[in-house]
Amino acid sequence: MASVITTAEATADAPTRTVSARPALRGTAPSWAPVAAWGAGLVELALGAGALTQGGAARGAGIALVVLGAGGLVWGAATLVRGRIVVPRSGVAGTLAGIVAGAAVLAAQPVRTSVLAIAAAGVLLLVVALACAAELRPSDERAMDAAAPRLWLLFTAAVLVAALVTPALGATEAGRHATGHGTHGIVDPGHH
């Protein structure tokens, strides 16, 4: 017969193979934060890839965005696997660094950088930063996070993030280059 453990026991002794009343759903609670991190990571990668082709400060910020974007993808996966916000202090630092790097790219290349993509990444990074900050705040109620996972929450987060990320990716330098390949034949008739 399956044993039932309390939430406090579950958080204090997470590695043990205990079986709760709802083992299948346990640990999917913080689903919106990693999903937001994935979305932000994808946009950061696209923005970084576009900035890498430039020179000077934009190139440096582009490298930072690529690294932070990849880090965001890994952080999201780790958070989902562990069922809780992992390394929240680094999470806050990483999100703030992402916002600064995005602003730096925009400042260095204002014409080539999409404001929509920067804004989308900023919103998603803010969501992640708030989740990490909430995890850092001392509270006895934090254990509650691991007990309210819902599939519909993951679906909703996925649809919202995809709806935000898809146009943002298309608006990046790399995305514009991709969609522009089909229009190479256009010639301005006004020039000789």
Added chain:
Amino acid sequence: MRSSPNRLVATIFGAVYLVVGALGFAVTGGVGFIATEGGLLLGIFEVNPLHNIAHLLIGAALLIAGLSSVVAAKTVNVIVGAVYLLLGIVGFFLVGTALNILALNTFDHFLHLASAIVLVGVGLAADRTAKADLSGRTV
């Protein structure tokens, strides 16, 4: 199956992708097998015959895994989700090029990205006791 999010998601997504794959052939009658400009499914999703076959294969894999076991569903969810995530990234930069052999458009990317997040998310987060249950027969 109802107690496992992975089996539930794999079964539902598998069935939907099978239907989408079959319906796709209705709008790709005169379209080349790997044409970069395909027909529009439901008026928005651009597909070609190769894209339809990919949908059928992915749908079949998900449905079979969902109906089989938790471990199979979890594994296939993560693999298919990762492939969709990769397609969501790489595919974006193939639009408008000759390499766009799946005739992908923006709505396809939206669907692939949302599917990837759900499949990988459920695969990584849910049913983490599945292997222990399988080996130890604790449930």
